[in-house]
Amino acid sequence: MTSPTPTVVNEYEADVVVTAVTRPAEDVVEVTMAHPDGLALPGWTPGAHIDLVLDHDTVRQYSLCGSPADPSALKVAVLLAPDTRGGSKRVHELTPGATVRIRGPRNHFPLVSAPRYLFVAGGIGITPLLPMIEEADAAGADWHLHYGGRTRSSMAYLDRLEQYGDRVTVVPQDEAGLLDLATILGSPDDRTLVYCCGPEPLLQAVEERCASWPSGALHLERFSPKAVEREGADTAFELVLQRSGITTTVPEDKSVLQAMRDAGVSVLASCMEGTCGTCETEVVEGEIDHRDSVLDPDEQESGEVMMVCVSRCRGARLVLDA
Amino acid sequence: MRISTVPTSPADTTAQPRRRCVDVPHNAWYAAATSDEVGRAPLSRRMLGNRVVVYRTVAGDAVALEDRCAHRPVPLSSGRLEGDDIVAGYTGFRYAPDGRCVAVPTQANVPIGARVRAFPVHDDGSFVWVWTGDPNLARLRPPPQAPWLQDPEWVTFGDSWVTQAPLRLLLDNFSDITHVAHVRPEVAPPALVAGPMPPLEVTVSETGMSFARQYPPVPVPAWQAPMLGVPADEAYPQREEGEFLSPGLWVDRWHADTPEGRASFVFTHALTPVDETSTRHVWRVSRNFADSSAATGTLTPLMDGYYRAVREALEDMQRIVSEDGPRADVLVAADAAAVQVRRIMDRLVADETGTR
Numbered sequence A: 001m002t003s004p005t006p007t008v009v010n011e012y013e014a015d016v017v018v019t020a021v022t023r024p025a026e027d028v029v030e031v032t033m034a035h036p037d038g039l040a041l042p043g044w045t046p047g048a049h050i051d052l053v054l055d056h057d058t059v060r061q062y063s064l065c066g067s068p069a070d071p072s073a074l075k076v077a078v079l080l081a082p083d084t085r086g087g088s089k090r091v092h093e094l095t096p097g098a099t100v101r102i103r104g105p106r107n108h109f110p111l112v113s114a115p116r117y118l119f120v121a122g123g124i125g126i127t128p129l130l131p132m133i134e135e136a137d138a139a140g141a142d143w144h145l146h147y148g149g150r151t152r153s154s155m156a157y158l159d160r161l162e163q164y165g166d167r168v169t170v171v172p173q174d175e176a177g178l179l180d181l182a183t184i185l186g187s188p189d190d191r192t193l194v195y196c197c198g199p200e201p202l203l204q205a206v207e208e209r210c211a212s213w214p215s216g217a218l219h220l221e222r223f224s225p226k227a228v229e230r231e232g233a234d235t236a237f238e239l240v241l242q243r244s245g246i247t248t249t250v251p252e253d254k255s256v257l258q259a260m261r262d263a264g265v266s267v268l269a270s271c272m273e274g275t276c277g278t279c280e281t282e283v284v285e286g287e288i289d290h291r292d293s294v295l296d297p298d299e300q301e302s303g304e305v306m307m308v309c310v311s312r313c314r315g316a317r318l319v320l321d322a
Numbered sequence B: 001m002r003i004s005t006v007p008t009s010p011a012d013t014t015a016q017p018r019r020r021c022v023d024v025p026h027n028a029w030y031a032a033a034t035s036d037e038v039g040r041a042p043l044s045r046r047m048l049g050n051r052v053v054v055y056r057t058v059a060g061d062a063v064a065l066e067d068r069c070a071h072r073p074v075p076l077s078s079g080r081l082e083g084d085d086i087v088a089g090y091t092g093f094r095y096a097p098d099g100r101c102v103a104v105p106t107q108a109n110v111p112i113g114a115r116v117r118a119f120p121v122h123d124d125g126s127f128v129w130v131w132t133g134d135p136n137l138a139r140l141r142p143p144p145q146a147p148w149l150q151d152p153e154w155v156t157f158g159d160s161w162v163t164q165a166p167l168r169l170l171l172d173n174f175s176d177i178t179h180v181a182h183v184r185p186e187v188a189p190p191a192l193v194a195g196p197m198p199p200l201e202v203t204v205s206e207t208g209m210s211f212a213r214q215y216p217p218v219p220v221p222a223w224q225a226p227m228l229g230v231p232a233d234e235a236y237p238q239r240e241e242g243e244f245l246s247p248g249l250w251v252d253r254w255h256a257d258t259p260e261g262r263a264s265f266v267f268t269h270a271l272t273p274v275d276e277t278s279t280r281h282v283w284r285v286s287r288n289f290a291d292s293s294a295a296t297g298t299l300t301p302l303m304d305g306y307y308r309a310v311r312e313a314l315e316d317m318q319r320i321v322s323e324d325g326p327r328a329d330v331l332v333a334a335d336a337a338a339v340q341v342r343r344i345m346d347r348l349v350a351d352e353t354g355t356r
C-alpha cells in the first residue's frame, strides 16, 4: 500500500481537575472541571458534549450544561443510571481535586438561529438545553421549555429555570402526568425550531409528532443508538479516499472506519456506535446505507455526509473526502 | 391638554445594513484595531461590511459606534470628541458612548429614539476587539486571548495592512505553511525542505483547531543561528505549531530545542474581514530569545518580506477567483488542518444564519 503524507487527526484531549461537585437533584451530580494550570479550556457552543474518559474502555458522552461565557470551566450533570457498564457510577464517585480525562468538546446538536424555539426536555435531558435557553433568551427569541420528569425532586435545575417565569412549564409525572405532546407540538410552524433531549421513548414520541412539521424543524440529541433496520447481509465494496489518493476495499465484516484506518488514514472516532457524530465524513459519491443516530432523515437523505463507524455503502463504490 | 410626543414606534435609526460577508461568522470578536491605535481621535474602520468608528472616553475606555450619523449619512469619524461623546462633523449631532443621540444643534429636544449602533467592545491591551453580530450574544462568547503580546518575556515587532483577499483565503494560507519554501526560500527553516515531512498532527475541538509537526534534528535557518549563538550547521529538533483560536485570531509557533533550552517564535495574526474581498491583517512576531534591537533589525525585513510575498500570492488568488469564478480546490492529506477550519467556519456561519 502506498503511504500518504501521514496526517493524524485527533480531538482535543486533556486531564482536567474536578473543582466542584454538587447535587442539583436526586441521583444527579453536577461536576465542574477546570484546566489544572488555570488555562482556558476549548470554546464550545450550546448543545455541545464532551467525552469523559473514565478508563480505557469506559468513555461516556455528557452534554455541557454550564455557560460558554466561562472559558475556565466545563460542567456536566450526570444521572446515576442502572448502567451495566458503570459509567455514571464512576462519575458519581468523583470528588473535588480528582483528575479526569476529557475529550472534545464536539457538537451535533447546535442551536441554529431562529425567531422561536420549543424546547422539550425529559429528565436529565435538560442539560444540553440549559445553555441553549441562556442563548435563546439573550438573543431575544420567543421560546418555551416543556420539562417533564418523574417527580419534582428528581428534576435538576428547577431553581435555575425559575428566573424565566412562565416561559417554563414544569411537568412532574406524579403530579401532572406525561408531557402533553399533542398540544405542545400540535401546530407546526415554519418559524419555530424544536429541540428535544431525553429518554428514548420521549425522543420517539417527539419524532412522530414532528412528522407533520417542516423538515429540519426538529433537532434531537441521542446518547444511545436507536434501533436500525438492517436490509440483508452486509456486503463488500470499493472505497476511494479522494484527498489521500487511496483506493481500498471494505470487506463485509469490517466498518468503513476500520478500512480507512487500515489504509493508514487517520479518522476521528469516539463512540463507535453511531451516536456521537465524531466520525462524520463527507461523501463525494456513493449511495449510503445510514445506520447512525445522529443525522436527521433529511441529512441522511441528502447523502452529503456519513458516520463511518456504522454506516455502509449500498452500491459497489464509495468515494469519501478523506 | 398635553399631547404625548412619544411615537408608538420610533423610527429605527439603527436598522441593520443589508447582510454582508455571508461566509464568515458575525457572532465573533474581530480586532478593529490594535490598542495603541485607538485614542482620543476618532478612527474609522470597516469590519464585515460595517462602518465602525473607534475612540476612547476620557477615562480611557474603548468605544465602537456605527460610523454614520443618524441624521445624514456622514461619518461620525469626520467630527470630533467632546468629553466621552462624539459629534458628527457635518450635522453636529452628538452621540454618547452607548450610541444614543444626546444633542442636536437646531433644537432643545433630541428626536425620540435617535441613535447609532453601539458595538460590544473589549480592549485587552493588545487589540480592541469589536463584535458586529447580535450584540446580546457577545457576553456569551469570550474574546480570544494573546497574552504573550503583553508579556515582558517576549520581544515583539510587526506591522499591519489590508490584504485584497477574503478571510477564508487567509485561513487556508495559515493552515498550511509548507508554501514558505516556495514563497521565500531564504526565510524557510531548513526543516521544511530537508526531507520527508514528519506527520502532521491535527487536534480539533468544536470551535478550535491546532496542528503540529515535530521535525527531527536539522540546522536552524542561517539567519537564526547567530541569534541563538549556535553553529549554523548543528542540528536541533524543531517543532512547528499552528492554531485557529477564533475566526479572527490565528497563531503559529516555531520552536528550536537547543542545549540552551527552547527558543520560540510566536507569530500572531489578527484577521478582520473588511468586506467580501479584503481582510485587515495585523501580524506580530514575538520571540523569547535574542532580545536585542540588532536581532529585531535582522528579523524585520525577513518577516516583512515574507508576509508581503504571502499577501501578493493571496491577492493573485483572489484576482483569479474574481475574474474567472471560484472552483473547488483539489485537496491533499496535508490540507487536514484547512479542512477542519473550513468545517468550523461553515458550521458557525450556518448556525447563526439559520440555514443548517
Ligand code: FES
Pocket (backbone or CB within 6 Å): A268, A269, A270, A271, A272, A273, A274, A275, A276, A277, A278, A279, A280, A292, A294, A307, A308, A309, A310
Ligand atoms: S464514532 Fe461516534 S458516530 Fe461514529
